[in-house]
Amino acid sequence: MTTQTPSSGSHRKHAAVWAGLTTGLSVILLALLMLFISPSLLSGPRDLGLGVVGPQDRADSVSKTLEAQSPGAFVVQSYENAEDLEQGIRKREIVGGFDFTDPDMTVYVASAGSTAVSGTVSNVGATMAGSMGQTAEIVDVVPLPSGDPTGVGIGGLAFPLVFGGIVPAVAFRSMLSGQRWWIFAGLTGFSVAGGFVVAAVLKYLFGSIEGPLVPVAASVALGIAALALPLAGLNECFGTKGFTIAAMSMMFVGNPFAGISTSAQWLPAGVAMIGQLLPPGAAGTLVRSVAYFDGVGGGAAALTLGIWVLAGIVLWFSGPRISAAKARKEAALATV
Known part of the structure; x- marks a missing residue:
């Protein structure tokens, strides 16, 4: 009769964890490759x-x-x-x-x-x-500025926009824990400041825009707020899980589907539609419109960003009520 030693049982457990992690991480890696590379491979002229x-x-x-x-x-x-x-x-x-x-x-x-x-x-x-x-x-007919003839400046906005929306939501919540009004003021204030910083760099350092600074700054600020406020609001309502899922969606879907460098028309139809409904893609479209076309073609993008901002505000101010309702429900269950 054979007996299983604690050592052999531990090895089997570790082997199962190793196999599960290896498989799971490989699937995630494959998904990321598909998300970031497929849109480029399948892109091209469409309608x-x-x-x-x-x-x-x-x-x-x-x-x-x-x-x-x-x-x-x-x-x-x-x-x-x-x-x-x-x-x-x-x-x-x-x-x-x-x-x-x-x-x-x-x-x-x-x-x-x-x-x-x-x-x-x-x-x-x-x-x-x-x-x-x-x-x-x-x-x-509408050329790029001589300082940025390839359009690299605006074309590279996707990651800064996502960064500008996610990181402040984490930083202000961590540094001003419990100070809801200060956190909200920090997020809105950073959105405005970040918009002007990005626009100033595009105009004066990269030469990517030649027109007025304020419309571009306002567009970038709206894009940052459309990311930061909903993320902060989801954290208020659903905690870290809500924030994490939304932040990962913006990073791994909103970023590659934005089409900022090529325009949404260059992406596959389904990808383009999803990208333009998310803040990074909408912000890129709005910035390009106000920077080069006097705002023409940016109305839908501005409306999309406005809806995201409004949703973030509603979530933010609904957070305490949702938390209180959860606490009452948990207390009622505990007394049963």
Whole structure:
């Protein structure tokens, strides 16, 4: 008859823990790879508005050609003249366009909207011009500033926005424990201060924006508040678990799905929709809109951020009531 020694039982327990952790962490690593890499691998032109100067039959011909080359990539519409086409780009009705009225083709783009999109439109235009024995002249209707010609400044906002929303919620709660009004004031004050710091760096250090500072600062501040206030409110209502789940969602879903560097139109449809409903993606869209397009195209993003801020305020002020209700319920159960 054999007996199991305490040592062998301990080894089996440790082996089971080792196997479980290894498997679980491997699954998490795989999920993170999918979340951060898949959107980039699956990205590309999708339903991009493209204008064509000329009669409708010319636009139809271009549309058929592009659909054959890149199915689902472009939606073509006709414009009477180049001035109307440029105005359509500034109003963000389209991302670019082609003008065939001159002997050589003119390709209109807006690199400030997305360098990935403008580069694609430029390449498609050059290829089409070459097939007709023409050359393509590129006109950048809304260019990026000369200090940041590749758009790296605004394109890199995703992580600072997420950081600016998560870390203050932890820091003020830790340093001002129990001081609810001071914590709330700290979060709102940091949102404003952080917005101006980021905007000032983009404007004066990186040269990423050339227009007024305040609209960009206000957009960044709204983005930070849309992260910080809901996270703090969830912690008030549901404790550390609520905060942790929300913070991880923003970090591991909101961040890679934001599409700030390429624009949401470049991401897969489902990913783009999710990203624009979360604060990082909405904030990136709003900042780009106010920085380069006088706010055009940023209305939905501003509304989304406003809803997040309002939700955070409601959660914050509901926290004490929810905590009191939980305490009463626990006390009632204890007396049974």
